[in-house]
């Protein structure tokens with residue numbers, strides 16, 4: 001709670017949009033308990049949702065107060081986007097219009113374009129200058145792209161989308177298969193879109209064993225499983241959870257949000273990378289400007305794409321397929337942006 005000089009850190013203001021939903025409910029106590037920003041970092045939580053959800057949001061505020069969280073220095077629950085964005089250092093965008101039965105992709109995109117345009121402008125005008133943004137609501141990569149295009153004053157480097165959920169899912173599948181601790185698995189990569197075209201890649205992944213680090217491909221030695229079932233399980237995990245729970249994943253999504261922000265702000269451990277949806281600079285032949293998931297390391301609050309990894313033909317085809325889907329989504333979003 002106190003630094004070595006016995007001075008309490010300034011609270012960090014964290015905005016969560018769409019806060020009254022299930023992911024918001026799982027996420028709030030994690031933020032208030034320091035899971036996202038560390039056990040010595042006070043926080044002020046700003047929660048935004050629609051007028052329809054105002055009562056629920058107010059109930060959540062009451063619960064946060066009742067939780068007596070020692071790091072929580074304040075809660076703002078509002079339906080006003082300007083009040084929500086004021087001076088925030090971190091913005092977690094859970095709010096958006098998910099696709100429902102019978103809806104066309106274009107309809108969802110049109111609604112999300114107007115939501116993300118408005119929120120981008122409010123963030124650009126009212127958030128702290130170095131505010132770091134994480135888009136979670138689907139289509140996450142393209143919502144992040146809309147936000148980036150609508151608010152050019154927000155540095156591109158500060159706009160990301162959540163791929164850590166897929167990254168963690170892939171780690172979980174490998175740990176289950178090998179019966180090892182998930183914390184011993186590292187350097188999996190999710191390439192591309194947070195959709196069923198994403199490519200979970202284990203070609204560079206390792207597991208810590210008593211005889212040192214071993215490659216996942218050597219340990220599993222079942223290329224067929226790794227190249228088929230493993231990939232589709234990770235790609236389809238969101239749909240499987242939706243089917244089982246009748247609601248989208250919320251707990252694992254909230255935990256992944258904390259992991260994403262934690263590593264972005266506090267750094268990735270030495271020799272380890274994570275997957276983040278970030279603005280492509282053309283690395284690995286991915287169209288510049290797309291919000292695409294790459295392996296990244298983080299230091300001093302900045303992410304950098306891991307360069308120079310060897311890409312085989314199988315991976316290349318899968319990386320291009322998911323990039324092509326993002327290019328299509330981008331042109332749809334641009335047509336909605338007018």
Ligand code: LMR
Nearest residue numbers: 138237238239241248249
């Ligand atoms: C997930 O991956 O669990 C979600 O993105 C699925 C969804 O559509 O909400």
